[in-house]
Amino acid sequence: QQKRPGDKLNTKVLTTFLNDKYGKAKAKEFGAPLLRLDDMRSMMIDALRLPDEAHLKAQYIYCAHLVHAAQHFPLNDGSLGITWTWMDTDGRTRTTSPNSGLEVAAVLFNAAVVHCVVAEES
DSSP states (O other): OOEEEOSOOOHHHHHHHHHHHHOHHHHHHTHHHHHHHHHHHHHHHHHHHSOSHHHHHHHHHHHHHHHHHHHHSOOSSSTTOOOEEEEETTSSOEEEESSTHHHHHHHHHHHHHHHHHHHHHO
């Protein structure tokens, strides 16, 4: 069974971090990429509803961008106040972490599920 993501990504705290650390010009420069990361998360969530090979790409792209972002922003220590939340499909078991590794692991777990579904249908 696939896992479901929790709350929407809070890009406002990333913008505030950029503004405080680098100034408004840099925050504005990174505004579009941050919104794109949020859009990719939305596409990845849609991909969970349509488990097929075509939608696997959205999951892998989102993971790659998130890992890249974590190399440039403090997404793994909780200092930004971003929490990554996933729920099991039963809707009762909720896992939350300040580390973006939870997000990457859950997305890759779901990609493995999709691979199993596709293999079974072949």
